[in-house]
Amino acid sequence: MDEMEEELKCPVCGSFYREPIILPCSHNICLACARNILVQTPDAESPQSSRASGSAVSDYDYLDLDKMSLYSEADSGYGSYGGFVSAPTTPCQKSPNGVRVFPPAVPQPAPPQHLLPQPGSLPPIPRNSCITCPQCHRSLILDDRGLRGFPKNRVLEGVVDRYQQSKAAALKCQLCEKSPKEATVMCEQCDVFYCDPCRLRCHPPRGPLAKHRLVPPAQGRISRRASPRKISTCTEHELENLSMYCVQCKTPVCYQCLEEGKHGTHEVKALGAMWKLHKGQLSQALNGLSDRATEAKEFLVQLRNMVQHIQENGVEFEACLVAQCDALIDALNRRKAQLLARVNKEHEHKLKVVRDQISHCTVKLRQTTGLMEYCLEVIKENDPSGFLQISDALIRRVHMTESQWGKGTLTPRMTSDFDLTLDSGPLLQTIHQLDFVQMKVPAAPMLQLEECCTQNNSATLSWKQPPLSTITVDGYILELDDGNGGPFREVYVGTETICTVDGLHFNSTYKSRVKAFNASGVGQYSKTLIMQTSEIAWFTFDPASAHPDIVFSNDNLTVSCNSYDDRVVMGNSAFSRGVHYWEITVDRYDNHPDPAFGIARSDVLKDVMLGKDDKAWAMYVDNNRSWFMHNNSHTNRTDGGITKGSSIGVLLDFTRGILIFLINDEQQGPVAFEGLEGVYYPAISLNRNVQVTLHTGLPIPDFYTPGEADPTSSVC
Numbered sequence: 001m002d003e004m005e006e007e008l009k010c011p012v013c014g015s016f017y018r019e020p021i022i023l024p025c026s027h028n029i030c031l032a033c034a035r036n037i038l039v040q041t042p043d044a045e046s047p048q049s050s051r052a053s054g055s056a057v058s059d060y061d062y063l064d065l066d067k068m069s070l071y072s073e074a075d076s077g078y079g080s081y082g083g084f085v086s087a088p089t090t091p092c093q094k095s096p097n098g099v100r101v102f103p104p105a106v107p108q109p110a111p112p113q114h115l116l117p118q119p120g121s122l123p124p125i126p127r128n129s130c131i132t133c134p135q136c137h138r139s140l141i142l143d144d145r146g147l148r149g150f151p152k153n154r155v156l157e158g159v160v161d162r163y164q165q166s167k168a169a170a171l172k173c174q175l176c177e178k179s180p181k182e183a184t185v186m187c188e189q190c191d192v193f194y195c196d197p198c199r200l201r202c203h204p205p206r207g208p209l210a211k212h213r214l215v216p217p218a219q220g221r222i223s224r225r226a227s228p229r230k231i232s233t234c235t236e237h238e239l240e241n242l243s244m245y246c247v248q249c250k251t252p253v254c255y256q257c258l259e260e261g262k263h264g265t266h267e268v269k270a271l272g273a274m275w276k277l278h279k280g281q282l283s284q285a286l287n288g289l290s291d292r293a294t295e296a297k298e299f300l301v302q303l304r305n306m307v308q309h310i311q312e313n314g315v316e317f318e319a320c321l322v323a324q325c326d327a328l329i330d331a332l333n334r335r336k337a338q339l340l341a342r343v344n345k346e347h348e349h350k351l352k353v354v355r356d357q358i359s360h361c362t363v364k365l366r367q368t369t370g371l372m373e374y375c376l377e378v379i380k381e382n383d384p385s386g387f388l389q390i391s392d393a394l395i396r397r398v399h400m401t402e403s404q405w406g407k408g409t410l411t412p413r414m415t416s417d418f419d420l421t422l423d424s425g426p427l428l429q430t431i432h433q434l435d436f437v438q439m440k441v442p443a444a445p446m447l448q449l450e451e452c453c454t455q456n457n458s459a460t461l462s463w464k465q466p467p468l469s470t471i472t473v474d475g476y477i478l479e480l481d482d483g484n485g486g487p488f489r490e491v492y493v494g495t496e497t498i499c500t501v502d503g504l505h506f507n508s509t510y511k512s513r514v515k516a517f518n519a520s521g522v523g524q525y526s527k528t529l530i531m532q533t534s535e536i537a538w539f540t541f542d543p544a545s546a547h548p549d550i551v552f553s554n555d556n557l558t559v560s561c562n563s564y565d566d567r568v569v570m571g572n573s574a575f576s577r578g579v580h581y582w583e584i585t586v587d588r589y590d591n592h593p594d595p596a597f598g599i600a601r602s603d604v605l606k607d608v609m610l611g612k613d614d615k616a617w618a619m620y621v622d623n624n625r626s627w628f629m630h631n632n633s634h635t636n637r638t639d640g641g642i643t644k645g646s647s648i649g650v651l652l653d654f655t656r657g658i659l660i661f662l663i664n665d666e667q668q669g670p671v672a673f674e675g676l677e678g679v680y681y682p683a684i685s686l687n688r689n690v691q692v693t694l695h696t697g698l699p700i701p702d703f704y705t706p707g708e709a710d711p712t713s714s715v716c
Helices: 002-008 031-036 047-055 154-166 196-202 207-211 217-224 255-260 271-379 384-404 425-432
Strands: 020-022 028-030 068-072 129-132 139-142 185-187 192-194 244-246 251-253 268-270 453-455 458-464 475-480 489-494 498-501 509-518 521-525 529-532 550-553 558-561 567-570 579-589 596-600 616-621 625-630 633-639 647-653 658-663 681-686 690-695
Touching (some): 002 154, 020 031, 185 217, 192 196, 244 271, 271 384, 489 498, 558 681, 596 658, 616 681, 625 658
Antiparallel strands (some): 509 529, 550 558, 567 681, 579 647, 579 690, 596 616, 596 681, 616 625
């Protein structure tokens, strides 16, 4: 009941309603608060005020214009429709609920004697006072009766009283002899409050007492103190009881109102009947509101669970992020160690080269210096013959030693600079661009059943991502089984969310499913949808695959030819399973041509008679006889030809793998072909002397019994 408390508080004072009255806008207000927010208006007898009163009828027809008239809906003063605008000149105050409260208007000259308050009645209301609803801000001008013209809300007053009683001090047990304990239950039948020990001792749940209803003490107090039904009196005729309900004005009235007042011509109904009717309507409306409240509670539970999941996922995601960053730091440290090793290696290499060069030059310089000192000592000798014996050799040694110090010998073999530069720019840029990307696979798509359907031997499927899914989807994969309980196979991969699959088997049940994928991987499958193709094949001739000389009419059911040579046209549906039967009627037959009828592969030749190549199985017929032909092999000549009006039937039975022809409902010759497997299209060939019409969706002939090899056989 705590949630109801706000409904029981006045929007002006913020406290529980005291003597609430009902404004014409259906909102409630305390009687004392209503006096506090009254504002005095200009003289009601002024022309502008008169126009304002008269103009309110068309805008708010629910107002009782005998009691008051609409003045404005603004909450910052009020204005009339006649053009006058005025604002209160008295300072305003704020109520606990934030509603502006105007002090009583400045007293006006004394009203007539008959309007003076009587003992025990309300204080006088200034003439031409205006009240603004604190909730919807509609302003209303009071008539001479003032606030007494508003009905009292006795129901609300009673609810407030019961609610305050239920919040009173704790109820005591009525059977405790000394120091009564706090009551825990109340028996509605016994009308007694019990504590737990007294309930077990005096009101055991057995025998006749087992059927008694025990309720909480607060609820028991409310039901116990519910006030009896009061008889209401009319606000205009205080001595008359309210006994009728005016349907047009939507207010209770008395008999005197019907005889003398404005309600005499209005539709009225019994007060009790309307009371029960409106109670029923309110109960019915509460049922719908209760359902919404239940849904709201469940939604709040869902949101609270989401809060917990968000917190858990946040902690998990944060830990994952820290782990990923730590992994990047570890990888950078490992790369750092590798680069430092390379620098150290280069450092050691440079030192070794320089040190080796220093050692080599040192040895060579020592040898050169020794040779120079030796030569200087030789030059000091005064023995010419002895000098000449060794001078040539010394001169050669000096020149050879000098040549050894030639170009490059005194050049460093290694520079002191390190020719290595760390290219960290791309890595720094990558680090700066490091951000979150969609790393999860897509959720399972939802098949839109209202858009999925089958037509003939085609199936159309439509799907979408779940409404709350924000994961990026790069495409979808649609899978179907073989229509006979076999494995699934991919039939579509792409970005579209609707796909039509043609060329399915007739009279077959297919299972379909779809899944989404992105750069992170492939998501879960959707729910499996079972679809049934048509039992009977309805097809027409196919303009897309026909020879250009073929002429189509009658919605592609009738064909003829512009050429004297035979041209081939096929049907737009293929067969690979079941039993199929169709007929062709001859509409025109001139000069005894040889049209051919049968089946063919999709790559059959279109500019020769049907059956000339190995892609067709046919019967060609003239006006006297017929032949079967496949791969230009003519067999089984049979008497009996065709004329205008003849019908040619084609019976294709995959359960036995055979093809049979009929002319005018009679089988023409033996079984034409056997061992048929694979995919075949209905086909014919004709020239300009023939025009035929196709008929599909026919039952198989009565003389023929389909084979039992395939339980999914279809008749078409």
